[in-house]
Amino acid sequence: MVLKMPLPEDELVKERKEKLAQWIKLVGNPYWERFSPQDKIKKIREKFGQIKKGEKTAVNVSIAGRVIAQRAHGKATFFDLKDGTDKIQLYGRFDRLNDKYELLSKIDIGDIIGVKGEVFKTHTGELTVEIEDFTLLAKSLHPLPEKWHGLQDVEIRYRKRWLDLLVNPRVKEIFLARGKIVKTIREFLDKRDFIEVETPIMQYVPGGATARPFKTYHNALGRDFYLRIAPELYLKKLVVGGLEKIYEMNKNFRNEGIDRFHNPEFTMLELYQAYANYFDIMQLTQDIICEVAYKLKGSLKVQYADTEIDFSPPWRKITFKDALREIGKIEVDWTNEENLREVAKSKGLNVEGLSKSQILDHLLDKSVVPHLIQPTIIYDYPFETAPLAKRKKEDPLLVERFELFVSGWEIANAYSELNDPLEQRERLKRSADERFIDEDFLEALEYGMPPTGGLGIGIDRLVMLFTNSASIREVILFPQLRPKKIT
RNA sequence: GAGCCGUUAGCUCAGUAGGUAGAGCAUCGGCCUUUUAAGCCGAGGGUCGCAGGUUCGACUCCUGCACGGCUCACCA
Numbered sequence: 001m002v003l004k005m006p007l008p009e010d011e012l013v014k015e016r017k018e019k020l021a022q023w024i025k026l027v028g029n030p031y032w033e034r035f036s037p038q039d040k041i042k043k044i045r046e047k048f049g050q051i052k053k054g055e056k057t058a059v060n061v062s063i064a065g066r067v068i069a070q071r072a073h074g075k076a077t078f079f080d081l082k083d084g085t086d087k088i089q090l091y092g093r094f095d096r097l098n099d100k101y102e103l104l105s106k107i108d109i110g111d112i113i114g115v116k117g118e119v120f121k122t123h124t125g126e127l128t129v130e131i132e133d134f135t136l137l138a139k140s141l142h143p144l145p146e147k148w149h150g151l152q153d154v155e156i157r158y159r160k161r162w163l164d165l166l167v168n169p170r171v172k173e174i175f176l177a178r179g180k181i182v183k184t185i186r187e188f189l190d191k192r193d194f195i196e197v198e199t200p201i202m203q204y205v206p207g208g209a210t211a212r213p214f215k216t217y218h219n220a221l222g223r224d225f226y227l228r229i230a231p232e233l234y235l236k237k238l239v240v241g242g243l244e245k246i247y248e249m250n251k252n253f254r255n256e257g258i259d260r261f262h263n264p265e266f267t268m269l270e271l272y273q274a275y276a277n278y279f280d281i282m283q284l285t286q287d288i289i290c291e292v293a294y295k296l297k298g299s300l301k302v303q304y305a306d307t308e309i310d311f312s313p314p315w316r317k318i319t320f321k322d323a324l325r326e327i328g329k330i331e332v333d334w335t336n337e338e339n340l341r342e343v344a345k346s347k348g349l350n351v352e353g354l355s356k357s358q359i360l361d362h363l364l365d366k367s368v369v370p371h372l373i374q375p376t377i378i379y380d381y382p383f384e385t386a387p388l389a390k391r392k393k394e395d396p397l398l399v400e401r402f403e404l405f406v407s408g409w410e411i412a413n414a415y416s417e418l419n420d421p422l423e424q425r426e427r428l429k430r431s432a433d434e435r436f437i438d439e440d441f442l443e444a445l446e447y448g449m450p451p452t453g454g455l456g457i458g459i460d461r462l463v464m465l466f467t468n469s470a471s472i473r474e475v476i477l478f479p480q481l482r483p484k485k486i487t
Numbered sequence: 488g489a490g491c492c493g494u495u496a497g498c499u500c501a502g503u504a505g506g507u508a509g510a511g512c513a514u515c516g517g518c519c520u521u522u523u524a525a526g527c528c529g530a531g532g533g534u535c536g537c538a539g540g541u542u543c544g545a546c547u548c549c550u551g552c553a554c555g556g557c558u559c560a561c562c563a
Contacts, residue, residue, distance in 0.1 A: 011497090012513080074520065108514090109513075123521050142497075143497045144498085229563095230563090257562065260556090262562075
């Protein structure tokens with residue numbers, strides 16, 4: 001399978017290559033040029049935005065960026081130049097540039113140039129830099145997508161994200177927001193004395209969840225590895241080691257279906273706090289997400305699609321049992337497996353070959369979760385649904401677990417960690433594939449892990465919510481697509 | 488994995504009840520020294536996703552395939 005498409009030698013590319021060759025002959029190799037812009041366009045706009053129409057500033061600036069539009073008028077030419085901060089109009093005139101004006105006509109849309117010149121405002125009120133000198137720094141050998149409609153083809157947008165970012169301003173906004181969300185979370189946790197750690201992505205035993213893993217092979221060690229499906233077990237080993245407040249912003253890999261909520265590699269925040277339980281973690285989750293909303297939107301109300309989501313605390317909290325009954329309209333005694341299966345069937349679920357915990361999950365997913373538009377916490381799950389969670393003292397058939405749902409999706413999953421090593425061994429044996437039991441983890445627990453609260457937040461979905469994105473692919477820079485086969 | 492929809496110029500899109508294609512932007516040439524989706528005149532650019540089939544003739548109809556989107560299934 002050929003993954004790389006050769007540059008199509010179409011007319012447009014040929015023309016630009018010829019222009020580059022001409023430029024090298026006349027001026028020199030642009031790729032060797034150096035240019036240190038002293039100014040940023042946004043700053044220039046802030047400083048001079050208010051000057052009058054036709055006013056000249058006598059202030060020279062030096063800026064660099066990409067040409068995104070051109071309007072030639074014979075002996076005068078306008079360009080729009082975009083740097084990392086903003087865009088501004090350039091104006092070049094023959095009687096100022098003389099011989100160099102001819103070179104200016106060799107500049108194409110897409111080229112990266114450095115410019116020195118005076119800031120002024122045109123008669124029509126457009127803040128402009130009059131070109132006194134300019135340098136080509138990189139030639140664009142391909143035409144840019146159209147200025148007005150941008151790049152619409154989602155497939156090209158994802159495969160050639162550089163183009164998407166260049167011409168679709170909203171895309172840049174999404175990823176700036178993503179960066180800000182992640183930064184906000186880090187700052188929040190740092191302030192509360194959490195330590196950021198990194199644990200192995202290549203694991204011998206893929207634990208902490210039950211998704212299908214990706215497999216790989218290490219030559220020198222001569223054995224298989226799995227890409228992690230969750231960092232959970234490693235993080236708890238660190239809690240045993242005395243790191244009492246830790247988090248990892250972790251990429252996970254799950255070998256499952258791809259849809260608008262699932263990418264094979266995705267980002268989670270996982271954190272652990274010793275001497276906390278799931279109620280402490282509920283509070284923490286609420287605090288983190290409210291902080292994100294404030295920092296990003298300046299408000300706890302967020303528009304998603306045609307719904308306003310209000311993160312104002314306290315969030316609705318309801319037990320698993322009540323959620324099934326009140327929201328899902330399901331009356332079931334799940335301690336009676338017969339009854340559970342019957343009820344699930346009557347709700348249209350195909351329960352063939354499903355375990356009890358899977359049926360419980362499906363019941364919740366089908367009948368309850370879609371109704372949870374405003375932030376809702378469901379807590380006290382049947383113990384079968386979470387083999388790493390601690391049982392409730394008052395009702396050992398339940399575990400101290402909660403999940404946060406917003407907009408009908410799961411955003412966070414958390415529990416009081418099971419720290420009884422003997423029970424943990426039993427619970428894992430019962431629920432997991434023998435091969436996938438991490439003995440090191442169990443041994444670590446045997447040394448004694450303090451009572452601990454743990455939390456996982458799906459970062460991609462959180463970013464979807466806060467950027468009003470319909471698909472996870474919109475918030476991942478390079479989402480997974482099939483390689484395009486070229487014959 | 489299944490169903491539905493999509494794929495036409497570099498980009499955004501029309502189109503043919505079956506007679507081998509158009510526009511705008513971009514590009515090239517000409518005019519134009521304050522335009523800004525600049526304007527005016529002219530030009531080039533397409534194996535209509537790929538491969539078969541039906542037909543005198545397929546971009547159009549049929550089948551298969553590829554890639555993408557949505558829905559479902561799968562999925563801690």
